[in-house]
Amino acid sequence: MKNTSGNILSDFLEDIYSGGTARSTVEAYQKDVVYFSKWYIDTTGKEPHLWDITSIDLREYQEYMLSVQGLMPATINRRMAAMEKYIRWAHGKGYISRLLAFPKIIKEQKTPPKALGRVEQNRLLREAERHGKARDIALIRLMMSCGLRVGEVVSIRLSDLDIGERHGTVAVLGKGKKYRKVPVPPEARKAIKEWLAERTQRYPDNDWLFPNRNVGNITARNVEQVIKNIGKFAGLDLHPHVLRHTAATNMIRTGADIVTVAQILGHANLNTTAIYTKPDSKTMLKALEKGEV
Template identity: 55%
Template structure:
């Protein structure tokens, strides 16, 4: 799509490519965003836009158009992040125009659209069961133990792969991990029953295959399995379970499960290794399902 007959956009994209190294997705996103602005301007003013003609009032009107009128290809309103991207492209373009001497000063930009963030993505019970079913069907004892520690104990991937045998105290009725977290901080994390069973099953096999390794999950060359291995594992299991997930979703799920079953923030923060309760409080935000249930209960 040709944006405008004026050479402003051509000069801007040449600068974006040569000076900022922006290619691929960024350049395409900016080009699409500026094409949208040009179309809106032509509809309003019947002419091609030039940088010097754009005022703060125009920018506010355009942002309002993006929020309330513009639709995506599916006919739905634009998400706040998309509106923000469109306005960001326009702002970068106008800053370039000022530096290139095409305008004397920048117009005032409206405040960015704020998106009310929900809780981090977590798996519901049905999705958790689908994932666990797949890891049991397709996984090895090592993989089952890894998934259980991520999902049941809320460990970070880096924490799970680096657990040493000396960090583990586990039996049939008790289990505690000493976890090395961010900033070389140590914390103790209890291991619940299902995770204990999975870890014990793996330890029996591990003792035969890797008797000399200090790590619970040995890798090659005397080290431990890598975070990348776990990322690929979770992604592949998710594909079989019809889920788009990464390892951190399992940590979010563990936190959400604890909150929804009545655990207090201090306890959850201690288990997750959060230094601030603010980091843990995000899990108390309701998701769409919980909000829908609340509205249904309150409907007359």
């Protein structure tokens, strides 16, 4: 079969899919390469054969997306990353002899991760009490009060807990297989104790804090569904990580220093935690309104 751009692209997509890339990601790569192909045809009047594409073409395409189409930097960078992966793959397979120089990514000002405001937090907790179970409330409290990742929450064993009347800690296994102890504040302790009283009767032979119906623990997917369902009652489109972001944002806005927040969240680099110190659009608007003449 004669090599054509279409055949090479199909080989690329099949190769990365067989290598473990998710189907949705493969489809996204295909769309991003097609976007470039359309631009190339409209600009040059020719089919975009890989061996004809130059570094100048890539720079001009990036500039076109930024200045003419007005696309967001994240979209532009994603499309360019797809083209780079495709071209690097083609070079590795010998379809092209020279590896192109790619333009630098477009930097954008980072905004703080999505977090719930106080009103939204209260709405979520209210609906959790109305529609959730003791287990669900404990899950929500551990993520929103303690800032735990969903993977850390589902991996907690009873032996990891030290919960008393006026103290509480939980040992969690975070990223990089690093254990850390996280303090558990009063409302979270209360939710955990209420769940423990119930789970002891239902799961006497299971040592996970959040057991499944067999002898194991619930999965991150289970937690995602619980959070999503209760979020719907509160009129919120929720993912578990939003609760972790909320915990971090609450700590920063109530005066906690960044080193303390990083330790609680299990961040190895303070730059990761620093994103929570950035003001959101509402805070910036208030600052502008106060300063406006």
